Amino acid sequence: MGRQPCCDKVGLKKGPWTAEEDKKLINFILINGQCCWRAVPKLAGLLRCGKSCRLRWTNYLRPDLKRGLLSESEEQIVIDLHSQLGNRWSKIASNLPGRTDNEIKNHWNTHIKKKLRKLGIDPLTHKPLSTIEESHQERQLQPQQEQQEQENSKEVAETSLESTINEVMREEEKSTLMFDPMEAMINSFSTDEVPLIEPDEILVPSSSSSSSSSSSSGSNNINNILEEFQLPDFEWQLGLWDNDDFTSWDLDPPRMVLDQDYSWTTM
DNA sequence: AATTTACACAACCGCGGTCCA
C-alpha cells in the first residue's frame, strides 16, 4: 500500500488565482508553514490541488522573491550557467537568489533567446551561428547597416560571454556580499517594481469574491494582500522558506553571504 | 475607434525520482 491519494481532481478550480485565494494561501502558510502541499488546499479552504498551491507560493507569493526584470548581471549569470547546465532551470535559479525557475525559464524564452540570436549566438549551443545560416540570413533581408550591427555585436558577444561572468563575479565580490534580509524584503516589495493601484482599488475581499478579484493573477497586488496581513511588521527572512519546519522559525534575521559559486549561505 | 497581432508571464500538464506503507 502506498500513500493516500494526492487530491481528487473533481471540482478543483483552475486558472488564474484571485486575491482572495492568495490571501487564504498566505494566511495558511503564515500560520502552519509549508509542511505538506497535499493538505494545504483542504486546510486552507481552497478549491485547488496542492501542486497548484505550491506553484503559486513558490513562483508568486513567496516574500523573498525579487520582482521586475532580470538585471544585466543576472542575465549574464543565466547565460553562463545555461551554457554549462542547459535547461536545468531550477539549478540556474538556485544561483540567483529571489528568482524562480519559472521566471528564469520565461525570461530565457522571451528575452535572452532573442538577444543571443541577435548577437549571432545559438541559444542552444552558445556557439556562433553557422556561417551557412548567416549567409542565408544575409541574403534574405539583411540591409547593410543591420549586417554591420550584427557583426559588431557578435564580436562583443564573443568576448562578453567569456569575460562578463568574471566581471560580474568581481563586481559582486567588491560589494563584500553582506546581505541584510530586512533590506532585501523592502527591496523585493519595492513599489517601483509592482504595479501601483489607487487606494480605492485595494482589494479587501469579503466572504464573496468580487468581480475584480477574478481578473488576471498578474494584476493582483501582492503588496496590498500582504499589507492586509500586516506583514510589514512581520520579519520576512531569506532562507526561511527552505525550512520545512515553520515551527522552528528563528526571528533573528540571519546574515546571508554569497559564495563564490553564487549560492547563498547563512553565517 | 475597432480589430488584429505580438509579447510577457502566470499557470497547467506530464514525467521521473524519491519516499513511504
Place this chain on the structure above:
DNA sequence: GTGGACCGCGGTTGTGTAAAT
C-alpha cells in the same frame, strides 16, 4: 521488494496587455 503517492522539474499552453494596423 513492490506499488503507489508525493514532489519537483521542464515543457507547453492560456490569458491579459500593449503595439500596430
